Amino acid sequence: MFRKKRSPQEYVTRASPLACNALRARGTWSSSSTWLTIRRQRECSLSGRNWFVFGALADKDVAGIVAPLAPLADRWFIASLDGETPRGLPAQEVIARLGGSIRTGEVEGHAGVASALAAAAVASTEGDRIVAFGSFFVAAAALRWIEDSGTGV
Numbered sequence: 647m648f649r650k651k652r653s654p655q656e657y658v659t660r661a662s663p664l665a666c667n668a669l670r671a672r673g674t675w676s677s678s679s680t681w682l683t684i685r686r687q688r689e690c691s692l693s694g695r696n697w698f699v700f701g702a703l704a705d706k707d708v709a710g711i712v713a714p715l716a717p718l719a720d721r722w723f724i725a726s727l728d729g730e731t732p733r734g735l736p737a738q739e740v741i742a743r744l745g746g747s748i749r750t751g752e753v754e755g756h757a758g759v760a761s762a763l764a765a766a767a768v769a770s771t772e773g774d775r776i777v778a779f780g781s782f783f784v785a786a787a788a789l790r791w792i793e794d795s796g797t798g799v
Contacts, residue, residue: 694773695720697766701727708743722753723762759787
């Protein structure tokens, strides 16, 4: 009676031409799934790299959160959240918890979300995507950074 819950990877086999045209026309694609969005962008042969800004709380399965996105990442900017909340993890502990989930040459730690986003913005070029995720604390700090930086994103 109950269906088995599917992972985002099981839902996507190939992006439709309509989805690809929508991506090209708008420069982005609205979806509740980050993985699905990035996967469709890659299948549509959009240029650019994926820069991931990630931070986590101590009680979360860090490797489990990152695992579905790891193959899509070009670089990781790990943000410390210990300054945002007592439950937040420092960047170096997040990196340690990731273990073999990501390639170590593609990761750098930062004192907070703002510094991680700033570093990602400096490293990015036209067509690149910066994806901030992992916690509502990351989302809140990212929104503050966008407002403060005046990027208008």
